[in-house]
Amino acid sequence: MTTASPPSPAQSAAARRTTYREVLAEPFFRLLFVTRVVGVTAGSLRITTFSVLVFTGTGSALLSALAFGAGFLPQLFGSLLFGSLADRLPPRALIVGGFLVEGAAAALLALVRLPTAAGLALVALVALATPVFSGASARLVARWLSGDAYVLGRSLNNLASSGAQLFGLALGGAVVEALGPRQALAIGAALNLVCAAAVRLRMPLVPVEREERGDASGNTGGNTGGGAVRNSLRGGTTLLRDRAVRRLMLAQWLPSGFVAGAEGLIVAYTGTRGFPAGSYAMLLACLPVGMLLGDLLVGRLLRPSTREHLVVPLIALMGAPLIGFAVEPGRLPAAALLLCTGCGFAYGLGLQREFLAVLPEHGQGQAFGLLGSGHMTLQGVGPVCFGAIAAASGTGGAMALAGAGSLLTAAWVLTWRRARPAAGPSA
Structure with missing residues (x-):
């Protein structure tokens, strides 16, 4: 008769039920969580307000809907073309850069009366880069949390997204009615800048050991120029295969x-x-x-x-x-x-x-x-x-x-x- 061996410490940690309080006790995850809430609020504010701005300027329901979708549809192409950069560049720099890019786009839409086509192109370009920034953030969550804590960390991020989207919609409607769409976009830009500053000042510089060691094919993190698209396509294809x-x-x-x-x-x-x-x-x-x-x-x-x-x-x-x-x-x-x-x-x-x-x-x-x-x-x-x-x-x-x-x-x-x-x- 054989007896089952006792579970290892890693298995016990993975099976133990963690609490949200324990997950939020990790200071760097807490920083990512808070900035995510603010960032999603700013993104929801930017997308919905830009849609209002386009409809106000053109009177076209189709263009207004396209303005809303332009922040989502290009993301898959961005992931396939540039996704490998999330593993090859320092995550703190990527996250800060993501907030700065989104803030700059919102500021440009607020301050400059761009043609509708140019505004749509700007929003689409930001969406192309979004998977790189979000991938770097998710990789840090997996680095700092393990077992059930990781699952609850993902749960908290889902809660943040849902709650912040609701708040962003409500805030956008109130601000647009009170101040106008361009002022609402400026507020969204300011929120992104606050997030960028918080991550830059409070998050440690995480080593890029994985990128320096290279992957199985011998590619290293130094090849982030013309090879980024090739590496991203190869990595995406490998994942989906x-x-x-x-x-x-x-x-x-x-x-x-x-x-x-x-x-x-x-x-x-x-x-x-x-x-x-x-x-x-x-x-x-x-x-x-x-x-x-x-x-x-x-x-x-x-x-x-x-x-x-x-x-x-x-x-x-x-x-x-x-x-x-x-x-x-x-x-x-x-x-x-x-x-x-x-x-x-x-x-x-x-x-x-x-x-x-x-x-x-x-x-x-x-x-x-x-x-x-x-x-x-x-x-x-x-x-x-x-x-x-x-x-x-x-x-x-x-x-x-x-x-x-x-x-x-x-x-x-x-x-x-x-x-x-x-x-x-x-x-």
């Missing part, structure tokens, strides 16, 4: 992409149903509120192993309520359905440890940048695809179809997660 990495990225991209498609139809749904004016704002807010609740409940109350077992049910929770829009519910039932859908976003917490474990040692920054840029790209693509479906089937039917897509994703994830132990590690 790995079956485990590819599956885990798709598992995180697809459900949110389907929900984004439904979210993009909320304004049209409230209009076709004849809801009172302003109802769309309440329904739009239900998703991020649900995300906040889901992350708090799943991250705070459940053990790591429980979170990982709930991945598939939570993905299903994202899609099942959207099926209810097939019967075109009223305003309050629709709000309840969207709140439940938002709670399902907590499924991502159950994938974080597994995703980090399959990443190559020398490509984590690029992998995190690619993960984030894929999310952003699908947030732009999803509404376009399901908007086209809505033109043929109606908004309620298209939202229900988006929910069905999330349910199919849950079934796919269940299939390969069940088969994984028997199949062994993927090549």
